[in-house]
Each structure stands twice: as C-alpha cells, then as structure tokens.
Amino acid sequence: MNKTMTIDLASTAAVDMNGDARVLMPGEAPAEHPQSLLELPAGEARESLFAVHGILGKELPPTRLAVYEAGGGSTSFLPLDVLRRAHVTVVDIDEDQIRNNDYAQETILGDVQSYRFAPGSFDLVICYNVIEHLADVGAALEGFCESLKPGGLMLIGAPNPRSLSGVVTKYTPHWFHVWFYRHVRGDGNAGKPGHAPFPTFFHPLVTLSNLETFASTHGLEAIYWNEYESPRFPEMRLRKPALAALLDAAAAVMNFVLPGKVDVRRGDYHVILRKR
Numbered sequence: 001m002n003k004t005m006t007i008d009l010a011s012t013a014a015v016d017m018n019g020d021a022r023v024l025m026p027g028e029a030p031a032e033h034p035q036s037l038l039e040l041p042a043g044e045a046r047e048s049l050f051a052v053h054g055i056l057g058k059e060l061p062p063t064r065l066a067v068y069e070a071g072g073g074s075t076s077f078l079p080l081d082v083l084r085r086a087h088v089t090v091v092d093i094d095e096d097q098i099r100n101n102d103y104a105q106e107t108i109l110g111d112v113q114s115y116r117f118a119p120g121s122f123d124l125v126i127c128y129n130v131i132e133h134l135a136d137v138g139a140a141l142e143g144f145c146e147s148l149k150p151g152g153l154m155l156i157g158a159p160n161p162r163s164l165s166g167v168v169t170k171y172t173p174h175w176f177h178v179w180f181y182r183h184v185r186g187d188g189n190a191g192k193p194g195h196a197p198f199p200t201f202f203h204p205l206v207t208l209s210n211l212e213t214f215a216s217t218h219g220l221e222a223i224y225w226n227e228y229e230s231p232r233f234p235e236m237r238l239r240k241p242a243l244a245a246l247l248d249a250a251a252a253v254m255n256f257v258l259p260g261k262v263d264v265r266r267g268d269y270h271v272i273l274r275k276r
Helices: 045-061 082-086 095-100 137-147 164-171 174-183 208-217 230-237 240-256
Strands: 013-015 021-023 066-068 088-094 106-109 122-126 148-158 220-228 270-275
Touching: 045 082, 045 148, 045 220, 045 270, 066 137, 082 088, 088 095, 095 106, 122 137, 137 148, 148 164, 164 240, 208 220, 208 270, 230 240
Parallel strands: 066 088, 066 122, 088 106, 122 148
Antiparallel strands: 013 021, 148 270, 220 270
16 A cells, blocks of 8 residues: 555635545635534644545546545534535444434444445445444454445544553553643533543554555545544644643653654644545
C-alpha cells in the first residue's frame, strides 16, 4: 500500500452543490459545512477533514448513495452535498446514540462487530472514532469490506495508539478520561449516557501498520492516508495555555529522543480505502 499522499492540506478541495470539486484558497472554508467541521478548532485535524470531504465528493458516484455508518451519534462527518443525496444507515450498540441521531434514514440497534448486511450493499462505509472502542476490530472490518460494492469507499477516523494522547488514553482509567473532557475540554455532559468519552480498548488493528496489513490482504487500496496533530492540542492552547505549553514541551523532548521521524502530537488519523 502506498502511504505517500500528495495532498496539500493548506489548499484542500471543496465540493459545490453539483458535486464538482474546486480548490480552496489558503484559509478559505466552504460556504457550508457540517457540524463536525464547526466543532473542530483550526489546525491539522480540520484541514485533513476538508481534504477527506474533497476526496469523497470527487470519488463517490454522482448519484443517490447508500451509506453505512458504523456507530453514529448526533454529528455526521459527511460533507453536506454527499449527505443530501445519501441514504444513511446507522448501526450502533448504544440506545442513546441511536436516539441522538437525526440525519440517518435508518437506524439499527446492533453491534457493528457482528451485524451483517448483504454483500455489496453500500457505496461508502464510515467508521469514525469507533474502532478504538471495539474488542474485535477484525470482525467489524471484515463486515465492512463485505458490505461494500466493488469500487466502494471506506472512511476510517481514529486515534493513533502510538501518539502521546494515544498512550495516555490507553494507560489511564476511564474516570480520568471523563475528568479531562469535563475540566480541560469544558464538556459538562462528558460521561453521561450517550456522550463521550466511551471506554477504549485499542485493539492491535487500530495501529496504522496493522491496519495497513489488513487492508492489503482484504482487497483494499488506500487513496488517502494522513496522520495529523490531535485536535486536543489546539483546544488546550486556547482553553488551558499553561497546560498546553507543558505538553508541547514534553512532546518536543519525546520527538527528539525517539528514533525516526516521529511526532507524538500526531494523535489521530484519517484513512480512505477503496475496494478493488
């Protein structure tokens, strides 16, 4: 799998109402964008999601779309032009998440690790901030692959377990995650039913190198593959500058001592895979 993606994140693509892509000037945002973009602070995460939207608008067929969202709460990560012409089916194990969803045409209470659709049912499968919470990621991914049409796309957004934020998340208790969301991010609903953070497993397949191997052995090719700075860093620089400065200094030291070109700030990734 070729992981070298020649995409300029400073001037990513926007998609108009006709499905035609155009290049955004630096700092320019589309006239309309979904809540998932509005909630992201300026930075690498937002720019990467812009790039994802441009690719989906270009690569998906310009017709009515069948979309499977594996895990779905109140926020869609689809670009609005795609969402408007998509029939979205959400599967989630959490009744509160199902109840919070207001954009899917069909919602199913079920486990994405075991729930199965007929082969070739969907143009696009989205699994966004979900696989890190699954005990059997392989079973889920195999189901996603089977449900895709030939040429269909799979979008995965997930945290990087080998980043600073990934290591902290993996080796700290869930109550600490709730505390962080409430007192550092300012989310008063954190930990309540249907609200993040959710318990995290970090199955080995969440690691990018293992995900790459899975994709190459299951007939999937990467068309976008990007690790980016966790949005928690720009959030903290705005809300908790002293804490952010301390973490930035710690990250700089870790980047200096770790072998290879490592940046432990790159706490999340976007991957788009195409079924051959």
